Amino acid sequence: MVFPLCFALFVVGLYCVLAKRNTVKIVIGLAVMEYATNLFFILLGYRKQPRLADVQAPIRVSVANLDDFFFKAVDPLPQALVLTSIVIGVGVTALALALCIRLYQRYGTFDIDEMRRLKG
Amino acid sequence: MGIEIIMTVIMGFTLLGAVIAVEIKNLLSAVIALGTVGMGVSIAFLFLMAPDLAIVQIAVEALLLIFLIRATLKPDIRATHAHIHPVGLGLVVLLCLGLIVFGFFAFQPLEFGKPVMAQRSEIPSSHYLREGLRETGAANIVTAVILDYRGYDTLGEATVIFTAVIGALTVLRAKAHRKKGGPK
Numbered sequence: 001m002v003f004p005l006c007f008a009l010f011v012v013g014l015y016c017v018l019a020k021r022n023t024v025k026i027v028i029g030l031a032v033m034e035y036a037t038n039l040f041f042i043l044l045g046y047r048k049q050p051r052l053a054d055v056q057a058p059i060r061v062s063v064a065n066l067d068d069f070f071f072k073a074v075d076p077l078p079q080a081l082v083l084t085s086i087v088i089g090v091g092v093t094a095l096a097l098a099l100c101i102r103l104y105q106r107y108g109t110f111d112i113d114e115m116r117r118l119k120g
Numbered sequence: 121m122g123i124e125i126i127m128t129v130i131m132g133f134t135l136l137g138a139v140i141a142v143e144i145k146n147l148l149s150a151v152i153a154l155g156t157v158g159m160g161v162s163i164a165f166l167f168l169m170a171p172d173l174a175i176v177q178i179a180v181e182a183l184l185l186i187f188l189i190r191a192t193l194k195p196d197i198r199a200t201h202a203h204i205h206p207v208g209l210g211l212v213v214l215l216c217l218g219l220i221v222f223g224f225f226a227f228q229p230l231e232f233g234k235p236v237m238a239q240r241s242e243i244p245s246s247h248y249l250r251e252g253l254r255e256t257g258a259a260n261i262v263t264a265v266i267l268d269y270r271g272y273d274t275l276g277e278a279t280v281i282f283t284a285v286i287g288a289l290t291v292l293r294a295k296a297h298r299k300k301g302g303p304k
Binding site for chain 2: 079
């Protein structure tokens with residue numbers, strides 16, 4: 001049930017991007033889609049244990065008992081890639097917002113249809 | 121309490137925040153609701169044993185909220201029509217409902233809590249977990265991956281961030297398009 005919920009979050013963002021006319025709302029939809037994708041990758045890398053406290057973050061706290069760590073730690077690779085993805089996402093969102101602010105200064109509105117009409 | 125219940129509660133909260141952020145009229149309220157989505161995702165990262173990601177997510181979320189509030193804090197924002205043309209809106213709603221049904225069935229066979237790493241032992245994740253401390257000297261395997269095994273990836277990330285910042289500064293520059301001899 002966890003993966004369909006994550007996908008539902010993605011679809012909410014997609015709906016926002018497709019159906020809204022306000023440019024800031026479109027940027028919000030992009031951000032929601034980005035969150036859903038990042039969360040999906042981390043959900044894929046989770047390793048379940050019988051007890052919740054037995055799951056380990058991929059951080060070696062002791063040099064000994066390698067096997068214990070190897071069988072209890074969650075997958076470190078999606079975490080490393082998503083760390084990159086989060087930072088890139090904020091850069092992309094900031095650039096999109098800069099475009100929104102510029103368009104507002106130029107046309108005095110956030111509405112994409114009105115912008116098209118004003119442009120003629 | 122199982123991890124599935126915790127994740128379902130957190131993601132229900134996140135989904136609620138996302139729907140409010142999408143549907144509310146006031147832009148500032150939408151931005152605050154988006155902030156709750158980011159914080160919910162950060163808490164989910166904590167429960168999924170990804171503390172580095174939770175820290176980065178909170179820091180990035182604060183930064184993004186500042187940008188978004190800067191973009192929406194205008195005294196003279198007029199209300200816009202919320203949606204696109206009715207026919208297009210109907211098509212989009214149909215598409216999204218279809219996608220949700222598709223996702224419900226498509227993600228059923230995917231079992232939560234069993235990563236590929238646990239089923240096959242020769243993939244890179246297993247190697248990182250087993251040899252990461254010995255080969256790189258970093259106790260945190262995530263740090264070992266981003267700064268050592270996949271350092272070029274991080275270099276590319278820095279390039280993308282640099283490009284995005286340069287682009288944003290160029291777009292927001294006060295004196296735009298004024299060359300010598302050009303139109304005043």
